[in-house]
Amino acid sequence: MRSAASFVALVALASVGCAGARTEVVAPRAAVPISLSHAVRAADGSLVPAADREIVGTFHDERMAWGMFYSAVKLTPEKDISDEVNAQVARVGGDAIVTLRIEAHACAATYFAVLNALPMWPGCTKITIDGDIIRVRRHDVASTVATAEAP
């Protein structure tokens, strides 16, 4: 009888679980503007018009965030994308990243229902970050004057 109760308790315990993870996306050392909208400002503070920009590449990064103790403990509290931003923008000669999109979803380890009952079992979240790398056409003073004086 006692062993049956223990078995039932064990089954019940193994039937309840939770796993997950969370993180913060940061870019404190990014060398170029990163905008989550399509808008970005030029050096003079004006918005860069669509005609003065061209998409020269796409930014893509995937990160995994981990947590334990039913997601209460953050094993990866921050995800710094600065290095990836600087490297991918430099690779294509870009000036900024626009329309940055951030997507989150639970990864496979989170779905082990029985193991989720264990507080030590890790949960994880896959973070996918995408954006457009743009290059801005610069209008220097000389070319502006030449254009203005042309017949």
Place this chain on the structure above:
Amino acid sequence: MRNALLAWLVAASCGCSPYATLSFPNVPSPVLLGPVERVGGATASAPPVAAPAVARLDVEIERKVVATRASRRAKLDDPRKASFAALSVTDAQKGADVHVDEIAAGSYFFFGLAVAVRDDWVTVKGDVRRAP
């Protein structure tokens, strides 16, 4: 136990539906992450001379599925929700920039005796400042 397994199957098989995705496709002003404000490398102004915040953006995009043996309820926020929130706090003005100070993303999966819950979410918080 059978109910729980069915709920697990229903909730876990929701990978075919869209994920929680944060974006601001229709906002006319910059929504900036990081220290650089302008093309060419101008960084955010030092705090004493920075323009004061005129509003605060705080929005979450969530996808949540609650499944039992008998039912499955899915809540997926409109992907335009973030844009609407940004347009609201900036008054859709091009002269106001959003300076993001927090982007948090996460998920969890809860598995109970007769219910399973899957939740994916991305939140963004930031100050709205007049562009210099």
